[in-house]
Amino acid sequence: MEYVILDGEILNRKEAKIDIEDRGYQFGDGVYEVIRVYNGTMFTRNEHLHRLIESAEKIGMKLPYTLEEMGQQLEELVEQNKLRLGTVYLQFTRGVSPRGHAFPSSNVPLTYVAYTRTVPRPASDMETGVKTITNEDIRWLRCDIKSLNLLGNLLAKQKAKEAGCFEAIGYRDDIVTEGSLSNISIVKNGKVITHPANHFILNGITRQQVLQLCHNNGIPFEEKTFTLHDLFQADEIFLTGTTVEVMPIVEVDGKAVGAGKPGSTTKRLQQLFKQEIINQCGGLE
Template sequence: MNFAILDGKIIERSEAKVDIEDRGYQFGDGVYEVIRIYNGKMFTAKQHLDRFYRSAESIGIVIPYTKELLTGMLNELVAKNNLGLGIIYMQITRGAAPRNHAFPAQDVLPALSAYTKEVGRPAENLESGVRTILTEDIRWLRCDIKSLNLLGNILAKQKASEVGCFEAIQHRGENVTEGSSSNVFIAQNGVVVTHPSDNFILKGITKEVILTLCKENGIAVEERVFTIKDLYDADEVFLSSTTAEVMPIIEIEGKAVHNGAPGPITKKLQELFIEAIEKECGAITKQTIK
């Protein structure tokens, strides 16, 4: 993992430095993306890059590379770092300029960076499920932008971590939105339900894969707002993210979900998700499951 991308060039990671007045550093003025790597191949790369460009456009940053060129750079980065199982983290900021809240002059170029990291699959949690807590969603009202401003998410995740839980499920009043770093689903009477992809949540790529898998395999699915009561009354609850995949939730605030074990719909979606990975990236071997 000795190489990184900085402003369109693949360089030694130790040489990848950003300016102290970079607006990402000082204002969180930028967006980011995380892409999963299986067998040395990017999974759902197009969807992730589409979201990356959409997020940048939403805050007025023009990415100075075509999607095709950036895809090529990312593939080269994975190959140079000999990454089999892990992630690519990439971000773009508005660039470096003297500190001023208003946007800098148009001649200030955006700063793109990316690196890779080995990250295994959470096999034990995928099999047994995870514990969660509830917390009020205190974030801004454009959660659909994958912004570098993650303080609200961090505080929620830390709250979960402090009590030994995997995730914090956020809610605005009585309405459940999403996890601190995941989308949340319930299953009730055979129907899978998740929050609509509006400004209150991030439109998760894994979430979109799950919705497609449901529709292709005869699993009833609805995108609609649901409440904390619905969460507690659900037959099954699970979350999704790039690294967590389809993760069963077996406990919320100390209360068991589905008798404290992953449910049948969740297990079925896990199987279908693995098939989707293998279709795009090849078979997941025992080595990559660890």
């Protein structure tokens, strides 16, 4: 039996129904998170829940639960679903109300949904590296908010898929921003460079973990913008994200990156990240 959370209650999936006038369904008016589960334990759970609370505040939504309450409920869900390796998805929308752009009154309860999925680690892609395309970033100017409105991301990912690629690397004017579901870093002369955490990107939890690993292990890094030219001149490029972990990029727009295979800094960060998962979750599977 598979369980989900609806408005703070754990239910059988079949019993969980959402109203057609839910603002998440009608407008994408809400926020979400995806948390990785390894060895039955949520990885960086509090960091994700903290970002969820922040995303909600940025769109004028006050979540009805504390971080600790949500953490506990999600742990129960993981346990009831006997999830070992996968993801927890959770979202809050601005509730159910007759369709209208302005917010409903503040006593309309938010709709809260969470569920789990079994998802393997992307082991073979992490070993070989993936191909990518570049793509103009046409999204709105608050990409720091993990909003349910993902059309710009979906169009980018679909374009990558149609090109036989794993991810689309976004750029605005000449500046590389992020992927459709991941952050991007380049390595030049041994230094990791990634876009600063501002309104143009989501400040990925994996990105933050990787920068912390760089800091702790003496790997030079800098949060600064870089151009498409820098991207094509990079020695190495990698993606970071909850589902992609540290993913080497070996091709951009049909051109090989560096030697055309995962580079040494990327591989080192993959190892360090793997160790961090084991430290925090007690295992990888």
